[in-house]
Amino acid sequence: MEPFKQLNGLVAPVDRVNVDTDAIIPKQFLKRIERSGFGQFLFFEWRFDQKGNVIPEFSLNQERFQGASVLISRANFGCGSSREHAPWAILDYGFKVVIAPSYADIFYNNCFKNGILPLKLSEEQVEDLFQRTAKYEGYKLNVDLEAKTLTDDYGLHIAFDLDEHRRQFLLQGLDDIGLTLKHADAISAYEAKHEARLAYK
Known part of the structure; x- marks a missing residue:
């Protein structure tokens, strides 16, 4: 995955609660293997x-x-089935950041594993973003993952919180495999030691 540090991006609204994964990517399109x-x-x-x-x-x-x-x-974005195709579709369409008051847990975790930043803000903060998106043509947000802030050209400044482990995943462009490969030398050393022990027996 590519490291995620900052994004200045155009904002698009989907003004619905309980957006489930079948709405995000309907089941008839799940046959692709990549x-x-x-x-x-x-x-x-x-x-x-x-x-x-x-x-x-x-x-x-x-x-x-x-x-x-x-x-x-x-609220409750990504509910329903646990299909990982949902974040795949979101990312492939071009979205790098999703902002909502709450998420289904599996969808939320899958976002980080696929290089998407899912931000949780309060209902009031999200409503303010909807209002700004409607008011300003071409409304953009600057998402700074290093500073953990959201800003715009109209005075908005929101400091957001995020689990540090997940933040580092995105900052370094790591998924579970990438994290494992960071320990490749230690894994190789263990395997060599294990093979030597088996050979000695």
Whole structure:
């Protein structure tokens, strides 16, 4: 994964509570065996009608939100099944940061493992972001993971908290495999010692 330190990104809203993983990536698109290519199906049943026509009212179909890399939504984001395809679709679409008041635990953990920063803010702070996104065309947030702050061009300054272990995962661009490989020398030394002990017997 690429290290995540700072992002100045366009914000797109999905103003719904309890956004479940089947809405994020519907089950009919789970047949792919690689992690890429899921972005085109993100929120598919909200973006397109049954005939495949674009639903213009949905935020991600609107011109002003094209190219967004910060997604804001409401409470209990990522609920439902534990499919890891959900963060794959979010990342493949172009979102690097998700902001909501709360998340389903499995989805929340999967975000960190796939290089996405899921931020938890209060209901009031999230509502303020929705209001700012609606008010300012091309509204952007500067997300500074090193300083643990959110700022914009209109006076916003939010200090956020994040588990330090997870923060370091993103800052260093590590997933579980990458973390293991940081200890490759120690693992090799242990294996050599173990093989020598077996040979001695």
